[in-house]
Structures are given as structure tokens and as C-alpha cells.
Amino acid sequence: xxxxVLEIRNLCARFRTGGATIEAVRGVDLxxxxxxxxGVIGESGSGKTVTGLSILxxxxxxxxxxxxxxxxxxxxxxxxPDEAFRALRGTHLAMVFQNPAGSxxxxxxxxxxxxxxxxxxxxxxxxxxxxxxxxxERRLAEVGIPNPARVLALYPHQLSGGMLQxxxxxxxxxxEPDLIIADEPxxxxxxxxxxxxxxxxxxxxxxxxxxxxxxxxxMSVAAGLCDRIAVMYAGEIVESGPTTxxxxxxxxxxxxxxxDTALQLERDVDRLREIPGEMPGITGIPEGCVFAxxxxxxxxxxxxxxxxxxxLSNVHSVRCIHHG
Amino acid sequence: MAEAPAPLIEVENxxxxxxxxxxxxxxxxxxxxxxxxxxxxxAGEVFGIVGxxxxxxxxxxxxxxxxxxxxxxxxxxxxxxxxxxxxxxxxPFRRDLQMIFQDPLxxxxxxxxxxKALALPLRLHRLCAPxxxxxxxxxxxxxxxLAVRFKDRYPHEMSGGQxxxxxxxxxxxxxxxxxxxxxxxxxxxxxxxAQILNLFRDVQEDTGVALVFVTHDLRVxxxxxxxxxxxxxxxxxxxxxxExxxxxxxxxxxxxxxATIGDCAESDAAVEPAPPADAAGCRYRSxxxxxDSTCAQRIPQLAAFAADRQVACHHFEKF
Numbered sequence: 064x065x066x067x068v069l070e071i072r073n074l075c076a077r078f079r080t081g082g083a084t085i086e087a088v089r090g091v092d093l094x095x096x097x098x099x100x101x102g103v104i105g106e107s108g109s110g111k112t113v114t115g116l117s118i119l120x121x122x123x124x125x126x127x128x129x130x131x132x133x134x135x136x137x138x139x140x141x142x143x144p145d146e147a148f149r150a151l152r153g154t155h156l157a158m159v160f161q162n163p164a165g166s167x168x169x170x171x172x173x174x175x176x177x178x179x180x181x182x183x184x185x186x187x188x189x190x191x192x193x194x195x196x197x198x199x200e201r202r203l204a205e206v207g208i209p210n211p212a213r214v215l216a217l218y219p220h221q222l223s224g225g226m227l228q229x230x231x232x233x234x235x236x237x238x239e240p241d242l243i244i245a246d247e248p249x250x251x252x253x254x255x256x257x258x259x260x261x262x263x264x265x266x267x268x269x270x271x272x273x274x275x276x277x278x279x280x281x282m283s284v285a286a287g288l289c290d291r292i293a294v295m296y297a298g299e300i301v302e303s304g305p306t307t308x309x310x311x312x313x314x315x316x317x318x319x320x321x322x323d324t325a326l327q328l329e330r331d332v333d334r335l336r337e338i339p340g341e342m343p344g345i346t347g348i349p350e351g352c353v354f355a356x357x358x359x360x361x362x363x364x365x366x367x368x369x370x371x372x373x374x375l376s377n378v379h380s381v382r383c384i385h386h387g
Numbered sequence: 388m389a390e391a392p393a394p395l396i397e398v399e400n401x402x403x404x405x406x407x408x409x410x411x412x413x414x415x416x417x418x419x420x421x422x423x424x425x426x427x428x429x430a431g432e433v434f435g436i437v438g439x440x441x442x443x444x445x446x447x448x449x450x451x452x453x454x455x456x457x458x459x460x461x462x463x464x465x466x467x468x469x470x471x472x473x474x475x476x477x478x479p480f481r482r483d484l485q486m487i488f489q490d491p492l493x494x495x496x497x498x499x500x501x502x503k504a505l506a507l508p509l510r511l512h513r514l515c516a517p518x519x520x521x522x523x524x525x526x527x528x529x530x531x532x533l534a535v536r537f538k539d540r541y542p543h544e545m546s547g548g549q550x551x552x553x554x555x556x557x558x559x560x561x562x563x564x565x566x567x568x569x570x571x572x573x574x575x576x577x578x579x580x581a582q583i584l585n586l587f588r589d590v591q592e593d594t595g596v597a598l599v600f601v602t603h604d605l606r607v608x609x610x611x612x613x614x615x616x617x618x619x620x621x622x623x624x625x626x627x628x629x630e631x632x633x634x635x636x637x638x639x640x641x642x643x644x645x646a647t648i649g650d651c652a653e654s655d656a657a658v659e660p661a662p663p664a665d666a667a668g669c670r671y672r673s674x675x676x677x678x679d680s681t682c683a684q685r686i687p688q689l690a691a692f693a694a695d696r697q698v699a700c701h702h703f704e705k706f
Binding site for chain 1: 439440546549576577578579580581585603604606607609610633646648
């Protein structure tokens with residue numbers, strides 16, 4: 064792997080609510096290198112979004128984030144004062160949300176947004192000089208927007224969700240950040256548009272050296288896009304490794320279940336295999352292994368102590384004592 | 388499934404329109420969500436209505452149950468015309484026609500416990516003696532894989548998957564002949580989705596109820612449905628047995644949808660919006676690589692080209 068853009072060791076995120084403290088993310092380790100795409104996979108409540116928001120310091124005021132290491136290009140992020148951090152966010156660090164409309168100012172045109180982004184990119188590296196407006200047209204064309212000259216003059220509400228997500232990706236291309244965190248950027252889109260946006264992300268990764276964290280609940284989306292994946296369950300990473308290795312031989316029972324469900328639907332099987340039960344609520348995290356209540360392999364040992372992370376190879380790790 | 392029995396429910400030239408007050412033409416302007424739709428659903432079959440957001444699939448599903456009143460066309464249930472019946476006249480049919488919604492939380496009264504929510508339809512339709520209602524509620528809960536203790540829960544005390552099970556139980560309570568389920572798994576977590584899809588399949592096989600499954604996900608439709616109808620901007624563009632549609636889709640839109648399954652390379656250009664409903668010609672033509680002057684002039688009608696297969700495309704022979 065090339066130099067790590069983002070390195071995280073033992074990230075924890077807690078929320079204070081009333082008298083109680085809820086641990087939404089516990090002991091997350093991850094690293095993303097230059098030009099690498101890491102897929103963070105999990106269902107709602109797994110802590111995947113909170114992980115992304117913790118990195119960008121976008122959690123609400125009742126949240127508390129701690130980590131042994133949380134560094135961007137070797138620079139510790141937690142120690143940075145808010146003002147210095149804000150200068151990084153939106154220039155070196157960018158986020159693509161599920162709902163693109165929230166990332167635009169509704170009173171300004173698409174062209175204005177692209178010009179503002181270009182300005183921001185210039186403040187970061189002045190040597191790039193002026194990025195003239197006609198560039199905006201080219202940028203929109205690059206992300207497959209038809210009739211880009213017309214779209215520059217439109218307001219966000221005049222574009223469909225898919226078109227707006229494309230415009231946002233165009234802004235990311237203009238900004239050229241070092242780290243992109245994309246949180247379910249295709250989840251609200253129709254299947255054809257979703258497919259196209261995923262392909263656009265694939266093209267995007269060839270064009271930028273940015274490290275990308277792609278957060279999704281969809282195994283098949285991750286399979287087609289990510290170099291490595293990290294599977295989250297109830298606030299923990301239960302398995303992480305190269306996408307091909309994890310898909311070929313998933314070692315955590317939860318990963319196995321997720322991959323089964325995704326592949327079986329694609330293959331038209333007679334009957335879908337089910338993962339029994341449901342993910343525990345955030346206040347009901349069991350002692351021991353978080354997946355034990357739903358796991359066919361669980362033994363007393365699983366229910367007693369939280370399993371430690373086992374390194375299966377220098378890139379593939381799993382948090383399960385029955386990984387064999 | 389038996390060979391082509393008489394349709395349980397049939398619609399002909401169905402059109403459903405909504406007022407469109409934001410339209411520049413003012414308040415008289417309407418938007419046709421369902422336009423000239425003709426098809427039938429057979430007793431005991433699982434029928435998929437597949438389409439994207441805005442295709443009119445939910446409106447069509449709800450109109451089948453007369454939750455909307457259509458502007459044009461007819462709906463026949465078991466031979467009876469229910470197109471324009473008022474609420475009172477519809478009541479006898481309500482028992483037979485049930486609905487399951489996408490968001491289970493908003494389809495339950497937040498202040499009514501689950502046991503009571505399940506007992507209510509039994510009581511209203513006098514389906515069992517008051518003394519037997521408790522037993523019937525427990526039987527329904529067991530049927531959908533829930534323990535008796537859930538009777539005392541409020542909807543907000545349950546997960547989405549558990550509530551969707553209750554919604555299925557409530558639909559089954561009246562022993563209906565047709566259930567329309569509108570995207571019932573799309574809001575559920577991935578690891579719970581398979582459980583609910585299997586439950587739909589088991590319940591349908593046990594009871595023989597006809598099931599209309601409205602979904603945007605072709606893979607889900609393939610798993611559950613005997614037949615599939617593909618909808619695009621208010622119109623049905625293709626109908627056929629599931630295997631046939633997957634083996635040989637004949638409408639270019641169906642082909643485009645199928646290409647999103649698996650890892651096919653497709654054009655990445657953004658899709659053009661469809662032309663307005665009142666424009667002449669095929670509504671898919673702006674996206675279609677095969678469109679010509681015929682497509683711009685005449686609306687292709689849904690027509691049979693083989694046994695049990697219909698398509699609405701001037702050029703379907705090419706595919």
C-alpha cells in the first residue's frame with residue numbers, strides 16, 4: 064500500500080443522552096491509502112455513518128469522539144482546533160451524502176457552486192491559477208450531464224436526485240480533495256441511475272489520487288467498486304480485508320450471511336438463506352461477541368468474552384473465535 | 388399454479404390523474420400517474436409490478452384496491468365492476484382486498500397495542516366470535532413468526548422487520564383473496580430482508596392468496612413472482628412470466644433495467660427525462676437507442692406477441 068492518507072486506531076464515538084452514555088462506535092481501526100477505495104459496509108445502526116461523521120467532526124454536540132490514532136497524512140486530527148479543522152474540511156476532506164440536495168445552497172445556481180468550489184481549490188493550491196467558468200461546463204459533461212451549459216444556470220431543485228448527485232461529484236472533481244467520504248451516495252436513486260453513479264465513482268477513482276471511504280449497506284455495490292472492505296456490526300468492525308479475498312472466503316458468520324443474501328438474490332435461488340434475528344439496539348449490546356445471539360456457531364466462550372481481532376493475513380482480519 | 392384461470396381482478400384502459408397545482412397552466416392542470424393500463428391478475432398468482440420512482444407503480448397498486456378512484460377505465464373484481472363504487476358499497480369487497488405498505492411504522496396507530504390492532508379487523512368484519520378473538524390473534528402472530536408476548540407491545544417498541552410481520556398478519560386476518568404489497572422490504576435492513584421475503588413466499592403458498600408485489604428491485608421480483616409487469620412513466624411496457632422476461636426481455640426499457648443486475652457495462656450518460664404525458668409517441672424514446680420517426684408519432688400499445696407475453700414497443704422484433 065502507498066502512504067496512508069487516513070489512519071485510525073481504536074476510534075470510539077459516544078453519545079450522551081439524558082443520564083446514559085451510548086457507545087455507537089467501539090474500537091474501530093482502519094487505514095486508507097492514496098488512490099484506494101475502502102468500503103465500509105453495515106446496516107442501519109451499525110455505526111458506519113457515525114464513523115464517517117466522526118472523522119469529519121460533523122457529529123452533534125452531545126457526541127464524544129476518542130481515538131488512539133486519528134491522523135490525516137500523518138497529522139493528528141483530534142488535536143486540531145475547530146478553526147484549523149474547518150480549513151481542512153471542504154478543501155482536503157470532502158463528503159458526499161445520501162441526499163445531495165442537502166449539500167447545495169438552494170438559492171444559488173449549479174454554476175455558482177462549481178465556481179465557489181474552484182475558488183476553494185485555489186486557496187489550497189494557488190499554483191493551479193484561475194479555473195475559468197467554461198471549465199464548469201466541461202466538468203458537468205465529464206460526469207455525464209447532458210446539455211451542461213443549460214444546467215449551469217439551473218438551481219438545485221430543478222435537477223433530479225441523480226442529476227444533482229452527478230453535479231456534486233463534479234464539484235468533488237473540481238476540488239480534488241485528498242480524502243472523500245461518500246455515505247450511501249446511491250441509496251435514494253433508482254436502479255438504472257444508481258448503476259450509472261456507481262460507474263461514475265469507478266471512473267472518478269481512476270482520475271483522482273484521493274483516498275475514498277465508501278459507506279454502503281449493499282454488498283454488491285461494494286463488490287464492484289472497493290479495493291478493500293470493512294464490515295461493521297453493532298458498532299464494531301467484524302471483518303476487514305481485500306474485497307476479492309472477503310468475497311471468495313468470508314470468515315465472519317455475519318459477513319457470510321450478508322454475502323449469501325446478496326449473491327443468492329442475483330442468482331435466483333430456490334430459497335434465500337436467512338440470518339435469524341435482528342441487530343441489537345444500541346442500548347442492548349450483548350456482553351461477549353455482538354453477533355453471538357444470531358450466530359449458528361456461537362458457543363459459551365462467544366457469549367462470555369468479546370473476541371479479539373485475529374489477523375488471518377497481513378491484510379485480512381476478523382473478530383470471531385470460530386473463524387476457521 | 389393452474390393454467391390460465393379467469394382473472395381475479397381486471398383493469399381496462401385505467402387512468403389515474405392527480406391535480407398538479409405547480410404546473411404553469413394552473414390548478415386545472417393534472418398529472419397522469421397511470422395512463423391507459425390494461426391487465427389482469429389471476430387467483431393465487433404472485434404478480435410483480437416493477438418500475439422506478441415516479442413510474443406510477445404504487446398508484447396502480449392502490450387503485451387496484453380502489454384506494455384511489457380512477458379518472459377513466461374500469462376495474463373488475465371477480466366479475467363485479469368496482470370502478471366507481473362509493474365507500475359503503477365497497478365495504479363488502481374490502482375484506483377480500485388487503486394492502487401492505489412500505490413503511491410499517493406509519494401504517495399502525497401509535498397508541499394501539501399490536502394485539503388490539505390485529506383484533507380490530509376480526510371484530511369489524513365479525514369473522515370470529517368475541518370469545519375466540521384472542522386465540523385467533525395468537526394464531527396470526529405465530530403464523531408470521533412472532534411470540535405471543537408481542538401482543539402487548541406498541542408499534543414504536545418493535546423493529547421494522549417485526550412490524551412488517553404484524554402488517555402481514557393483519558392483512559391475513561381477513562383471509563383476503565388479494566394482497567397488494569407496496570415495496571414491503573425496501574425499508575428493512577439487509578439481514579432481515581431475506582426473512583420477510585421468505586415469509587411472503589410461505590404465507591402465499593399456504594393460503595393461496597393472490598399477491599401483487601410492487602417493487603423497484605427486479606431481483607426481488609424474480610425471487611417471488613410468477614409474472615412481472617414492467618412500468619415506465621405511467622404505462623405498462625411489458626408483461627410476461629418471470630423466467631421469460633429474464634431470459635428474453637423484449638422492451639428496451641426492460642433490457643436497460645436488467646442490465647443493472649450483475650456487472651454489465653452500460654452507457655453512463657445521464658438518462659433524459661421522459662417527454663410530457665400529453666406528447667405524442669413513445670415515452671421511452673428519448674432514452675432509446677432504437678427510436679425512429681414512428682416512435683415519435685405513435686404511442687406503442689401493449690399487445691400480445693406470444694402466449695402470455697405482451698410488449699408495448701414498435702420495434703420489439705429487434706430484441
